[in-house]
Amino acid sequence: MRKPLIACCFLLLPPAGVHASLDAGPEASESVVLGHIPAEGWAAGDWAHDGTVVADSSDLRSRARSAQARFERTRVRYAPMNHAGFGGVCDERVGRMCLRLGGGSSDDWEPPEEDPRVGEARETLLDILEGIAREIPGDRWVLGQRVTYLGEAERWDEALALVRDCAVAPDEQWWCAALEGMSLHYLDRFEEAEQAFDRALEAMPEERAEEWRDLRALVEAPLRGLLGDAEGDSLRALESRVWTLANPLYLIPGNDHRTEHLARHALALTRVDARNAHGMRWGDDLTEVLVRYGPVVAYEQERPRMLQMGPPSVIARFHPRSRGFLPPSDDFLDVVEIEPGEWRTDERRVRARHAPSYSDRIGLLEVQQARFRRGDDLLLVLGWTVGEGPPDWSWSEGEGGSADGVDGEDDLRSGLFLLSGSGLEPVEARTEVRGPLGQRPEPRGVAVARTPSGEYMVSLEMLDVAGMRGWRARHGVAQDPISRDVVGLSDLLLLEPVSSGSEGQLAEDGAPLESHLDRALPTVRVEREPVEVAWEVYGLTDEEVLRFSLVAEPEDRGLLRRAGEFLRILDPEAMVEVSWEEGVSSNGAGGSDEPLLRRVVLDLSSLSAGSVRLTLSLSLPGRSPAVTQRVIELQDAS
DSSP states (O other): OOOOGGGTSOEEEOOTTTSOOTTOOGGGGGSOOOTTSOSTTOSGGGOOOSSOOOTTHHHHHHHHHHHHHHHHHHHHHTSOEEOSOOOSOOSEEETTEEEEOOOGGGGGOOOOOOOHHHHHHHHHHHHHHHHHHHHSTTOHHHHHHHHHHHHHTTOHHHHHHHHTTOOSOGGGHHHHHHHHHHHHHHTTOHHHHHHHHHHHHHHSOHHHHHHHHOOGGGSOHHHHHHHHHOOHHHHHHHHHHHHHHHOSOTTSSSOHHHHHHHHHHHHHHHHTTSOOTTOOOOOHHHHHHHHHHOSOOEEEEEOOOTTOOSSOOEEEEOOTTOBOOSOOGGGSSOGGGOOTTTOOSOOOSSSOOBOOTTOSOEEEEEEEEEEEEETTEEEEEEEEEEOSOOTTOOOOSOOEEOOSOSSSSOSEEEEEEEEETTTOOBOOOEEEEESOTTOSSOOEEEEEEEEESSEEEEEEEEEETTTTEEEEEEEEEEOOOOOTTSOEEOOOEEEOOOTTOOTTOBOOOOOOGGGGGGGBOSSSEEESSEEEEEEEEESOOSSEEEEEEEEEEETTOOHHHHHHHHTTSSOOOOOEEEEEEEEEOHHHHOSTTSOEEEEEEEEOTTSOSEEEEEEEEEEOTTSOOEEEEEEEEEEOOO
């Protein structure tokens, strides 16, 4: 039995009583409420080309609008009927429009094949518009319709050639640049699209440029307030920050989320003074919905209600796998506070969504992150594995490689990117991503970066080009410089133990940390069995006596629990502890500039599954103790 479509997707339909008759004549499409679109330059009578007077230009424009309206009525006539019905309240209302968000089964729905009669009608419309454009080549409305419907027919290369031979007036060349940007965007040429849109924004009227740049409809309330209060350079800096953070993958040259946003504005402008499938006058509510959620991928007719007069409502469906890509709103200005795994891209109930053309979904990479010091530098280690996703998300056959864009020979690509925490500027860092990218069944590995200590946003990214699967881990990291005469500890790094390791055994082979990184576990989820824990000590002098204590205990063993155990009201929970004392000479530590590496095996099989806190304490005579902790998720062995 077919599932109710309300659980499958994001829906848009006009509430009963406000949509126009779908059988209205072509004159219904010529009276348009412009909403927030500036009035200058876009009324029906302003579409004349520059200089050349054509006696029947008004008749030609009328013919063009009639042909366009006729196609939209044909589109609706052959749209499939949705018999499921859509009762209940709207998730959100935008003007006249009712927005409904689907549930977890939304991915089950795919846009149906278009009725061949709709495709034939579109080709007829394009032929008519081409003939009219030969007579009035500078007509901006006709040009916009040709680009829009060529795009619907997946003929964006023809649309690009068309706008690059643009014949509009010199002061309207920004429109050609905007249509060029839209065409380049949908051809996946994002860098070129950004350049074209930047030219359009620079040349178009200032009021319109501000509307296209305005991001307040896309973001949640705290950030919306910041954007509303900012002006001038401060506003431009905030907008730039939004787009940097919203970029789905830095692996892909250009920012396809930004060019998608601008392409939606250009598309919205082509809909002014044009018939749409809802038979409604185009207004700022339709513009807002388009800018927030993108072009419609399919239309359906709603099942007629009892005693309903007139045609059925039209349901517009958007991309079923589009998602939100902005960071948690509270962390917008301080991305360093974003923890690994916190920034997800699977939330549907967001104010704006985007579906990258190069990946059906950007899934989550699970990581184990640990920070080490190399002088004044940060050595960042990220064990990684492919995280949550549909069961059929396997890696395509192919060899791993670096990303040079969507087109290329490598099927599997990876990259580690660091951006400065304050300005979000890319950082020149030595990075490396290791791992069996082309091997199965469990893609995993380790990524390493070295950069001066400071605050950064980290983005570890994978892209399976052939399979259109993407993954990323995006979060903050910070490390302050340490004084040379202060003893400090690194983070704890979990390693797969070597076969000869046993409980509490120190591993001292003299090899540096870098030689053990290939054994780094991909996540902090570990099984109830032995695990090797590694760390470094910094700031030691030539002769030191070190007292180490490494404890693994349930994380919820708080103060009250400890008090209950002390008073023997509660039975003590199981815990694992390893402690020892050792002397370190210049042969062991190598001086204050060289770190001391220690590795020990912990047997966690006696602990219960759940959150476990690892606490490492280092005590030295005459010095303050140093402590570092890590919370891990202990699970039963599979």
